[in-house]
Structures are given as structure tokens and as C-alpha cells.
Amino acid sequence: MEETKNHSHDEINSGQQNFATLVDSEHKATEFRVFSLAAPHMRAFHLSWISFFSCFVSTFAAPSLLPIIRDNLDLTATDIGNAGIAAVSGAVFARIVMGTACDLFGPRLASASIILLTTPAVYCSAMANSAVSFLFVRFFTGFSLSTFVSTQYWMSSMFSAQVVGTANGVAGGWGNLGGGATQLIMPLVFSLIRNTGETQFTAWRIAFFIPALFQTLAAYAVFLLGQDLPDGNFSKLEKKGDKHKDSFLQVFYHAITNYRGWVLALTYGYCFGVELTVDNIIAQYFYDRFNVSLHTAGIIAASFGLANIISRPGGGFFSDVVGKRFGMRGRLWILWVVQVLGGMFCILLGKVASLSASVAVMIVFSVFVQAACGLTFGVVPFVSRRSLGVISGMTGGGGNVGAVLTQVIFFRGTRYSTETGITLMGVMIICCTLPIWFIYFPQWGGMLCGPSSKGTTEEDYYMSEWNSEEKENGFHKASLKFASNSRSERGKMADFAPTISNGTPSTNV
Numbered sequence: 368m369e370e371t372k373n374h375s376h377d378e379i380n381s382g383q384q385n386f387a388t389l390v391d392s393e394h395k396a397t398e399f400r401v402f403s404l405a406a407p408h409m410r411a412f413h414l415s416w417i418s419f420f421s422c423f424v425s426t427f428a429a430p431s432l433l434p435i436i437r438d439n440l441d442l443t444a445t446d447i448g449n450a451g452i453a454a455v456s457g458a459v460f461a462r463i464v465m466g467t468a469c470d471l472f473g474p475r476l477a478s479a480s481i482i483l484l485t486t487p488a489v490y491c492s493a494m495a496n497s498a499v500s501f502l503f504v505r506f507f508t509g510f511s512l513s514t515f516v517s518t519q520y521w522m523s524s525m526f527s528a529q530v531v532g533t534a535n536g537v538a539g540g541w542g543n544l545g546g547g548a549t550q551l552i553m554p555l556v557f558s559l560i561r562n563t564g565e566t567q568f569t570a571w572r573i574a575f576f577i578p579a580l581f582q583t584l585a586a587y588a589v590f591l592l593g594q595d596l597p598d599g600n601f602s603k604l605e606k607k608g609d610k611h612k613d614s615f616l617q618v619f620y621h622a623i624t625n626y627r628g629w630v631l632a633l634t635y636g637y638c639f640g641v642e643l644t645v646d647n648i649i650a651q652y653f654y655d656r657f658n659v660s661l662h663t664a665g666i667i668a669a670s671f672g673l674a675n676i677i678s679r680p681g682g683g684f685f686s687d688v689v690g691k692r693f694g695m696r697g698r699l700w701i702l703w704v705v706q707v708l709g710g711m712f713c714i715l716l717g718k719v720a721s722l723s724a725s726v727a728v729m730i731v732f733s734v735f736v737q738a739a740c741g742l743t744f745g746v747v748p749f750v751s752r753r754s755l756g757v758i759s760g761m762t763g764g765g766g767n768v769g770a771v772l773t774q775v776i777f778f779r780g781t782r783y784s785t786e787t788g789i790t791l792m793g794v795m796i797i798c799c800t801l802p803i804w805f806i807y808f809p810q811w812g813g814m815l816c817g818p819s820s821k822g823t824t825e826e827d828y829y830m831s832e833w834n835s836e837e838k839e840n841g842f843h844k845a846s847l848k849f850a851s852n853s854r855s856e857r858g859k860m861a862d863f864a865p866t867i868s869n870g871t872p873s874t875n876v
Contacts (some may be wrong), residue, residue: 386597393848394597395527399534408525409428412534414593415474415518418482418539418585422511423545423672424552425489425578427646429505431553431668432571434661436501436652439568446498448779451647453506455640455770460734461513462767470521470618473595473602478517482586485511489579493572496570511582516763518542520756523748524596529687529851532698532745536683540675540741546646546784547672549578554665588823611842613753621832622757627750630802631743631762637799638706638739641713641792643770645671648778649729652785667726674733681734682741694813694858695749699803702742703814706800710736713793717786734797740766749808749853752846753832769799811856818857825850 382844387405388396397410403409429436430451461481468477474624488507494500526534533583556577560570595601596610604610616622650668653659659667689697712732719725743745750758777788794807807813809823833843838840 391599391848391852393527393845393852395497395525395852396540396597397527397529399526399530399537401537407597410462410570411521411525411593412538414589415478416538418478418589419514419518419538419542419577420545420548421582421585422482422485422514423543424549425485425546425582426505426508426512426841427546427549427672428489428553428575428578429454429492431550431665432557433572433651434664435557435567435571436495437573440495440498440501441571442498442501445780448774450498450502450505450775451644452771452779453502454509454647455643455767457506457509458512459767459771461510462516462764463757463760464515465516465762466520466622466756467615467619468756469517469759470613470754470756471615473600474517474521474524475589475593475595475600477522478514479586479590479593481513481517482511483697484581486582486586488574489582492575492579512767513760513763513764515542516540516756516760519744519747519759519763521532521593521595523755523759525687527854528749529691531542531624531748532681532683532686533691534683535744535748536686536741537680539744540677540679540683540737543642543675543679543737543740544673545629546642547669547675550650550665550672551578554662555692563592569692573755577606580765610845611840613842618754619757621751621837622754622761625751625754625758627806627808628758628761630806631750631758632765632768633642634702634706634765634803635740635743635762636765636767636772637741637796638709638736639766640769640771641709641736641796642733642740643766644773644778644792645733647770647774648785648788652789653722653725656785657725658864659722667729670726671729671733674730675737678734678737679741680739682743684741684743685738686742686745690745690856690858692859694748695856696814696817697858698742698746699806699814702739702746703802703803705742706739706803707797709739710793710796710800712736713796714790715793717788717790717793746806749856752829752831752849808856811858825853825856827830827854 388408389398391397400409404413465477485508488504492504495504519535522534522538523531553574556574557570560573561567598604606610649671650664653667655665680851685701686698689701709732711727712735716728716732721726747759747762773792777783777791804814807816810825810828812818829846830843837843
């Protein structure tokens, strides 16, 4: 694989910009230096996770103060359940749109736009005066969670195959920390405002200006300081002729006809979707079931989200480690095993009846379910090169669909107690993870099947997304470079897994 440094003679002669890190032939970083702020790779990383973090803080600010808001607005259990569903349902469609926007306009502009457009909803949360208005502000604030797609697209555009799982995992995981951090931030801000003499029903409203301001600043930072690709922004590269301006219909078609994207959307619905569900219910669950204080419930709930500091990045990291040794087949195997274990611990969480045991099981459960999220996006970048944004949006949207369905079935109204709902949610995780067994890449194989006996190569797989006319015009060249750089997914031990056949599945993308 070709790697260059900032002082590369060939790179300087070709007129390309210099880089502070090792890069491959696409100028994607082949190393991940988490404490670096160097542009464009590591700056994009830090801008992406911080902006996504701000959106999580805003979206889940309400659940952290729900006992107070519930009393102020006279919310019923159904009202609370509907608002929680609204917060995650809005992002279902928004994530698919975000993926398409990333493919066509770039992650910088797409991310900054949605963050800024949803900020008014966060400010308006302070003016909610009924169950209906509370539902609407949570619905529109939830659109901001579509920035997850731009985060993953951005990292997949900046980092090479060897480290893309780690980059996606850390950016997504640290962004998701916002769901835990807000459980600490909002009760603290609420208490500080109360100490100034405000009533509790006024204090919670004032507190919402903190996440709203944070989100506003994040939007401008992404727009002013970010860069779409290692070589520049989409608009500049398209004007120079260095990047083909793709067709929406072609991008969309190659995404929705790739069954692997749909399978990952389903399975992601029961790792990330479960995480969103728990963010919505966990503080109230401990507050009501174990009679702890609001502050204590917030700390416990925060520990679930804060596990993202190591769990989701750990999932991405182990996806890369296993991928280097066992290739794509290893990535699929570890994803399935970890997500099933997450389902088992979720079942156990609903069964334990003591506070200390519940907290301990919840933390272990959080590690596995969040690691599965990181492992998922260790696979996503390889599903499609041309339609990466839409595939990322489909997968991310699947996470929100899973959250909506789970909350509608198990946590809306009084049909199930919360602990029973948690147990049944664990069963759903295990069942909905089974389709990973059917993901098959003809050039690499699947969980039970080796590579195709027809000798399909990475170039065959990724070139199938371009027609002959597009190839004649050279539009496929970026995909060709990506195919070459993804040969590492063959692994060093290709025959590690049980093999039923040596490649009977179709080689079609």
C-alpha cells in the first residue's frame, strides 16, 4: 500500500498538500493520533465528535430533568413515552437525508446546517407549556442526532481501512457521551439556578439555554474550521475537476439495492437503538423503582452513557485489530458475538431487583451494547464506496427505527412494567442480531462462507457500482483506489472461521 508523509518528494511534485500524518493513495490517514489537532484529518475528528456530543446533550437534556418537567406540565406516562419516541423518530428520515447530503455536498456543510437548523427547537424547550408542545420540541431537537451520519461519513473519508473502525468508534463513542454527560450537566445547572432563588419550575426552563448555546457554537465551528476531504472541500474539488459531482439517483440506487446495508440497519437498530431507548428511560427507572433522589438517578443514568468513552471506541478498535488478522470475516464474527452478549446482559438487567446489582449489570450491559455500535461501523465503510453516505444514513436511521419500535412496544403506556420491558428488549437484541450471519462479501466471504470461487476481487466488487460510460469518463478512479486500499480485509488467516462452502453466494453487489 502506498503511504506518504508530509515531506514526500512525489507528493510535493504532484502539487498535493502536505500532511502531518502517514496517508494512503487516497490521502486518508493510516494512523490515528487521538491527541493531535493537525488539519485536516485530526481536526475533522475533533470537530465531528464535539458537534455530535453537543447534539446528544440537547436531545437528552429533557430526560435528565423529567421528574421536574413531568410535575410542571402534568405529563402522564403515555405523554412521556410519546415524547421519548418523538425525540428519536425524527432522526429516522433525517439520517437518510443526511447521508445523501454528505454524498452530494460533503459532511462539513451537511453537519453544520442540521445542527444550526435544530438549535431553535432547543431554545424553545424553555417555553413548553403542555404535553403537545413538549413533544414537538423533543421531536425537532431529535433531528440533530442525524449528525451521527455525517460524523461516520467524515471519519470514513479521512481515515484508511486499517484505522477506520477505530476512528468511527472513537468519534461516535465520544459523541454519544453527550447522552451520559447531559444526565450530570442538566441537574447540576438546574441546582445552580435554583440556588439563585428561582423556583424549580422556572429553573428547568432556564437550564435549556446551556445546551442550546453549546449546539450553536458547535455548528459554526464545523462550518468555519472543518474540511470535507483530505484534499479540500467538495465544492472546491468539483470546480477544479478533481472530484466528480455524482448523481443523486445513482448514489441512492446503489445504496438501496445493496442488501448488506439493510441488514446492518436492522442489527444497528438493536444496539444503538437500544442505547437511545435506555437514555430515555433509565433515569426515571431508577428514580421510580429504587426511590433514589433525582441527583442520584442522574449519576446512575450518566454512567450508562459515559461508558461510551471506552466501549464504543473499543468496539471500533477491536474491529480493526480482528480485521487485520482475520479480515472482514473476523469483523462480522466479533460483531455478532458482542451484540448477543449485550442482549444477554440486557435480559439480566430486567431481572435483578437490588440497586447495587442493577447498577453493576447496567454498566456491563452498556459496555457490550455500545461496543457493538462501534463494531457495526467497522463494517459499514466497506459496504459501498460510491454510496457510503446513504449506507451510513440507512444504518444510522435503522438505529432510530429500533429505538422507536422498542419504546412503542415495551415502554409506552402501562402494558409492561419498565423492568419487564428491559428484559424483553434483551430478547429482541439477540433475535435481531441473527441476520449478520447472512452478510456476504464475494471478495472476502462471510461468517460461514469463504470468498467466492469465481475469484472476485475488490476491484470487481466496487467497480460494479459504475457503468461503462462512467468508467470511460474516469469517474470510478476514487473507487479503484479504495478497492486497492481495502485488500487488507482479506486478513492474514482467511480460513479462521467454519466454512460451509467456498463461495456459492452471488457475486453481485
